[in-house]
Amino acid sequence: MGGANALYEGHRLMLPGLKDRAAATCQGCRFYVPILGRQETRPACLADLDIYLTGARRIPAHLRAGDFIWQAGKEALVKAVNKVRPEGQACGFYCPRG
Numbered sequence: 001m002g003g004a005n006a007l008y009e010g011h012r013l014m015l016p017g018l019k020d021r022a023a024a025t026c027q028g029c030r031f032y033v034p035i036l037g038r039q040e041t042r043p044a045c046l047a048d049l050d051i052y053l054t055g056a057r058r059i060p061a062h063l064r065a066g067d068f069i070w071q072a073g074k075e076a077l078v079k080a081v082n083k084v085r086p087e088g089q090a091c092g093f094y095c096p097r098g
């Protein structure tokens with residue numbers, strides 16, 4: 001047997017909608033928002049902040065770094081910036097822009 005399952009080997013189940021997500025990137029996600037710092041602008045993931053993830057507040061076109069820090073703190077900002085991969089495959093929170 002060798003642990004192989006002949007019935008499932010080589011098969012891959014693709015659920016409806018999953019294919020689109022597999023091809024999606026952070027850049028196409030509505031939570032992907034530029035954060036304006038004093039000297040540079042970097043993209044971050046606003047899905048980390050409950051107010052945006054739950055829809056309690058509209059996702060802005062951009063956000064000042066100071067406002068992000070005021071809302072969630074510096075550590076959360078670093079985490080949100082490190083989380084995005086502009087060209088990388090989207091995560092489970094992916095939500096298409098539109």
Ligand code: SF4
Nearest residue numbers: 026029045090091093
């Ligand atoms: S990490 Fe997920 S939720 Fe955040 S911008 Fe990328 S795809 Fe969207």
